[in-house]
Amino acid sequence: MAVSDFIQNNKDRFLNELLDLLRIPSVSADPKFKNDVFAAADFVKESLIKAGADTAEICETKGYPIVYGEKIINPELPTVLVYGHYDVQPADPYELWDSPPFEPVIKKTEEHPQGAIFARGSADDKGQFYMHIKAFEAMMASGDLPCNVKFMIEGEEEVGSDNLDKFVIENKEKLKADVILISDTHMISMKDPSITVGLRGMAYMEVEVTGANRDLHSGTYGGAVANPINVLCDMISSMKDENDHITIPGFYDKVAELTAEQRARLNEAPFDLDEYKKKLKIADVQGENGYTTIERVGIRPTLDVNGIWGGYIGEGAKTVLPSKASAKISMRLVPNQDWHEISELFENYFRSMAPKSVTVKVIAHHGGSPAVVSDSSIGYQAAEKAMEQTFGKRPIPTREGGSIPIVALFQKELETDPILFGFGLDTDALHSPNEHYGVANYFIGIETIAAFFKHFKTLSSQ
Template structure:
């Protein structure tokens, strides 16, 4: 890669930061109706930014909610095509009083850029635009073909993006998909997340008598819905931390020996988790390390349970109903719909007499994985290493980004998650910020990546 590209980034750093501050000043909060015009303004800002760097066929596509911005540059004949995804919407800012500077007035302190969206995801998406501009301005061309897909509903679950992707498969066709909306493991330690767990969630509603009963008059003679719910919940696991729902593990893809070695090489011990979390010891499915349990094994967790009297003191009531919220993190090749069916069958089989139970679905998303030995993943690792001068870590994420699985399922192309955020940057919380060290190194890394990809695919 020509050194003039890095020189360009260095010489234009302050200009780029000023432009990013303008972008961050737009309160594009997708979840609040009063900010609908701001979200549209942010979409228009993105479209203008793409036009200014030389992208073509730019369009702000309306959806049933907030718009999707598309742009492309397809002049590298015979070279790979990359679809770059990002989002321009942000989370709400409350509680406002905890911000040390106004959330939409970007402020630089200690080489960190403070503003809502600085890390998630305006800052990281902006880096892609400027990295490509640096290459175009200095060389007059790009080593790869580029398509941008930048949406405004990621923070509310991307409800309209799957339909847009399905309807525009040809427009969005590419060789790989690149997303910068994840974090590195720690400062100075580049990380590529090549897999995410899926999700399915259900609510369990247990109903007994038609109304709350006096426990002195009816206790011992009527099934207590809370007792029944506890019995159901207790049936989900055995004492070894294994999930006992019949068929739950049937489709789980096992960890490869190479992946297992890569995780061990990270050198992360249970003591670090224990100290970080403030627990006495780690717990989970027998036969797996903590990293394996959180990255590549499925889970079934009770996220909330409630029923009966919740106030101070005591009220001798036998409640008429009890409820629990359950989520499962899923791994390849588990199907969320199948898991929900298995849960429903298990709950039905373990429902005590004297109560009725309803199970309702409230969330789901498929798991995703791109083999970490894929050429596009390995090329990303080499690009990181050229800039950070340390080996790249290859990890999976325990959480879920449903739109990633949507891309995987509909477009059927490898997804490369090249994140430049850090875990402590308060995304979704007050004082969100982005380390400018990664702003600088991140753009340089992206520039190297496009040249690495030129000969890798």
């Protein structure tokens, strides 16, 4: 039986298995879901065994485990390493979901007329890494697996992959491969497939501003004692100027600037600004002056407040000057920016802005390095041919605004450029309420991954 026939004959099962995986609330950021994260790891291990892996194991770390599996059919053949993550973002705020985040439902949308799976983790990253397991199963069942394959599916990507570096460094021989596949990105559209060749890095900070030793009556003390919320807002707003340029001294010193030709090529990707604004229900876009929207999210660094709190936020009124105010701030970084260095620059600048009326605390939570991958490697050529085969159109190389720390780690430690082989869309509400992933995307992803193996073997032997 051909691989495509096996996929077609098992569509219902492939879909139902993914729905079962999505029902597991594997939220790595919240300790109350600890048992569920481990349950997801067990699910992945069992899926690899059922699909035909020679071995599949739970590799313990200081945090959540890494699931490793492999099928070596011939050591002389090329080896493909698949990376993904089974942990998911918190689903909060739950009240903004149209259906429970861990009770997947399939509904048609404008972007997904054949239906989309609404559930936390559907696009990021359960739906995407599970395509690789199903493609592997289809090739095994059809007797048509052309390359060796290894899987490394982790459970801490959404909290910074703190234990992944150690695992990779200690298991270089085990993870040795000729190409690495990662499906944790998106493409332009189903009509315009694309392959990501660049990712931004990240530095994630938390800040706390403290005034008096307790909450104070705003009438008795207002106007005489610093309000930490007011101070924090002033400090944050001063970190950007009127051109949305980040004001941290030294922040842009190592930013890799693209040539005019490179910028022009980047902007050749299909993009409708009016449609973009319409889908987001915004009147206008905003960002660093002098750059297009595509450039702002692909090649420029950013600074954004991800959460801010302090004082009284309950029902009714309570007139207090809060003792403390806090915020979580992320900075997306571009090639040549080091997240450790940027974190230090941020902390120094933030502390320097604080008036004597308050004290500040700065915590660098986690970060990751930016990465650019080659679009001329054998792996990229194989991915390009596979997408052209299944989509009927040559994919466009693009740069994406998200961060995947493992990419730079693989480049450094395994000396291999990963292929960022994503099949989601930027409208799939990743990290937001009502996250979803197209059913058609899921199945064409499975077909394309299987096609990649064939093309990669052929190109490797030339």
